[in-house]
Amino acid sequence: MSDPTPPTTGDEPAVERTLADPADEVTEINPDVDIAPEDIGVPVVSEGERLLEVDEVTLRFGGVVALNEVSFHINKGEILGLIGPNGAGKTTCFNVMTGVYQPTSGGVRYLGKPLGKRKKFQITKLGIARTFQNIRLFANMTALENVLVGVDAHHSTGVVSAMFRLPKHRREEAQGYARAIELLTFMGLDGKADELARNLPYGDQRRLEIARALATSPQLLCLDEPAAGFNPAEKAKLMELIRTIRDQGYTVLLIEHDMKLVMGVTDRIVVLEFGRKIAEGSPAEIRDNPAVIAAYLGVDEEDAS
Amino acid sequence: MSTTTSAPAAPKKSSPGFRERVDNLPKAVKIALWVVFAFFLFLLPLLNIPFITTEGSDFGGVLFTVATYVLVALGLNIVVGYAGLLDLGYVGFYAIGAYTIGVLTSEHAHMSWVVVVPIAIVVAMISGIILGAPTLRVRGDYLAIVTLGFGEIVRLTLVNSEWLGGAQGISDIPKPPGLELFEVPSIDWSSGAPVVDLGTTSTFLKFGINDFVPYYWLALGIIGLVLVFDILVKSSRVGRAWEATREDEDAAELMGVPTFRFKLLAFALGAAIGGLSGALFATKAGFISPDSFQLLLSILFLAAVVVGGAGNRWGVIVGAIVVAYFPERFREFADFRVLVFGLALMLLAIFRPQGLLPPRRTVRAKRADDRQAVLEEGEAHV
Numbered sequence: 001m002s003d004p005t006p007p008t009t010g011d012e013p014a015v016e017r018t019l020a021d022p023a024d025e026v027t028e029i030n031p032d033v034d035i036a037p038e039d040i041g042v043p044v045v046s047e048g049e050r051l052l053e054v055d056e057v058t059l060r061f062g063g064v065v066a067l068n069e070v071s072f073h074i075n076k077g078e079i080l081g082l083i084g085p086n087g088a089g090k091t092t093c094f095n096v097m098t099g100v101y102q103p104t105s106g107g108v109r110y111l112g113k114p115l116g117k118r119k120k121f122q123i124t125k126l127g128i129a130r131t132f133q134n135i136r137l138f139a140n141m142t143a144l145e146n147v148l149v150g151v152d153a154h155h156s157t158g159v160v161s162a163m164f165r166l167p168k169h170r171r172e173e174a175q176g177y178a179r180a181i182e183l184l185t186f187m188g189l190d191g192k193a194d195e196l197a198r199n200l201p202y203g204d205q206r207r208l209e210i211a212r213a214l215a216t217s218p219q220l221l222c223l224d225e226p227a228a229g230f231n232p233a234e235k236a237k238l239m240e241l242i243r244t245i246r247d248q249g250y251t252v253l254l255i256e257h258d259m260k261l262v263m264g265v266t267d268r269i270v271v272l273e274f275g276r277k278i279a280e281g282s283p284a285e286i287r288d289n290p291a292v293i294a295a296y297l298g299v300d301e302e303d304a305s
Numbered sequence: 306m307s308t309t310t311s312a313p314a315a316p317k318k319s320s321p322g323f324r325e326r327v328d329n330l331p332k333a334v335k336i337a338l339w340v341v342f343a344f345f346l347f348l349l350p351l352l353n354i355p356f357i358t359t360e361g362s363d364f365g366g367v368l369f370t371v372a373t374y375v376l377v378a379l380g381l382n383i384v385v386g387y388a389g390l391l392d393l394g395y396v397g398f399y400a401i402g403a404y405t406i407g408v409l410t411s412e413h414a415h416m417s418w419v420v421v422v423p424i425a426i427v428v429a430m431i432s433g434i435i436l437g438a439p440t441l442r443v444r445g446d447y448l449a450i451v452t453l454g455f456g457e458i459v460r461l462t463l464v465n466s467e468w469l470g471g472a473q474g475i476s477d478i479p480k481p482p483g484l485e486l487f488e489v490p491s492i493d494w495s496s497g498a499p500v501v502d503l504g505t506t507s508t509f510l511k512f513g514i515n516d517f518v519p520y521y522w523l524a525l526g527i528i529g530l531v532l533v534f535d536i537l538v539k540s541s542r543v544g545r546a547w548e549a550t551r552e553d554e555d556a557a558e559l560m561g562v563p564t565f566r567f568k569l570l571a572f573a574l575g576a577a578i579g580g581l582s583g584a585l586f587a588t589k590a591g592f593i594s595p596d597s598f599q600l601l602l603s604i605l606f607l608a609a610v611v612v613g614g615a616g617n618r619w620g621v622i623v624g625a626i627v628v629a630y631f632p633e634r635f636r637e638f639a640d641f642r643v644l645v646f647g648l649a650l651m652l653l654a655i656f657r658p659q660g661l662l663p664p665r666r667t668v669r670a671k672r673a674d675d676r677q678a679v680l681e682e683g684e685a686h687v
Binding site for chain 2: 098100119120121124125129130132136137138139140141145148149150152153154155157158159161162163165169172173176212213215216
């Protein structure tokens, strides 16, 4: 932010990219690229099994009850929507699942085992990755480096291997670069690998966050309002992208405000209000659920949309 | 990779034209340029170049001091520049390195210098871990205050511990074993033109008490090694983890970076390099006392890093040269030097807040691009 110099276009082979008109913001993704999670020791469960269970989680901040005995589960291979009005506790729920907060009572089970007091980076290694509602990229690192940090989650190169350029370092670097380029290509960011994250257009930053999360080879990908600030065309692209990600073997948990997006893309939906779960079911059931309509969509649902 | 040291530290917009031209030189030419430059640095104290050479004080000694600052700046850059941890007590590690030398070669034992230097590095590193393990859980300002206290604790311990020589310090620190391979003549400019002066020579590597040039050579060699280490480690998973932690600690942790471990690593490596620099200082000075390790030194070390451009190894080298060399060169204005220094820092903060040579992200980006090109062609790299 303190650096007023614009991105150096002199180094860039393709200048026209930076001059693209806003319509081009909707980057084509490359669903042909195979980004299926590789075998790196992350336990794999079969389709339909319960990947993650949130079990009567209560979280209090002093007198405020942020989550009140919330229970739901995520099946392997599905897209689960987590919706609710502002302040309902959706992001807090994410934070409990990823180890940012310890629940006051209750717990989260991943693949049948409680997460317990595991640290954030340990939970990431187990296979839960997330994006952030307000973009939190490593702003002064390039797009490629951002993704590499994610890939590094399963690497173990230390000072000694790096200093002597031991085979482990070289193997991990080569594998990491290949994987990072693959992910950037998949997200339609392949031409922007060398751009600093902070210089990327907003939409690219959102996509880069997803690429970085995918780089940690997660079983469960948690997207916190990935479509915030997108126009309808971009949202349509994003829906397509989320489906593609699921089809490649990932399980997706999606927080989203845009009802059209949530209804169109999810398999099941969990609705929170004031820290409580008020409904759970298929998009059609949620759409017709009077409690949800009253609490979340407002009474005049037809007018609102 | 090869351009920055020779580039002037002018606070202008750097011209990409020049940089690109140097970057595009054939590899052999680049290596040749590096060798010439290194050769020049080694000969610098003997060239006696007018204007650059300090009049009042021995130039070899001044260059040695500059070299210790450069070394310290490189170490502190790992902590402050790469990992983003504000350390105000760095002089503590410098003192620990120096006192390890003093205690083990003079005060309580008479071990060989060659053995003691690695011990000094390890002791400094361990002290870094001991300081870091409890304190790296606090962030930002709090860490700065804790480290500030650490620097003072080390100094006060030295003052009050008789075992460590108390306020008198430790003297008679022996010289390192020399080699005496060959003599290097110096250049005499007194006639107005450079003339080789075979009468005034420095012996490679004889660590005497009058000629400080061999100490400078030693320090220069060590700087070279530390630079290679720095480059190799920075361009690996470790360097990326440090930068990610600096950019956003929580996000880094959620992307699988064990941030605490990497912060501690940065602290330990920084401390080790600081200790090494202190060890060199003690070796050359032959005498150390708590007065040599004032708080002001911590501030100067940090100033070197910030002035040069935290996060850029070439930048902090320039910063260290600015902080250590100019006060010596302009000794006649010594009375005003703190004033000038303060003024310069203010101007820098206004016009160049990122430092003289801020990190060259674009170069890194370009290197990433080259790697990508290699990958896409399916060739093995490195």
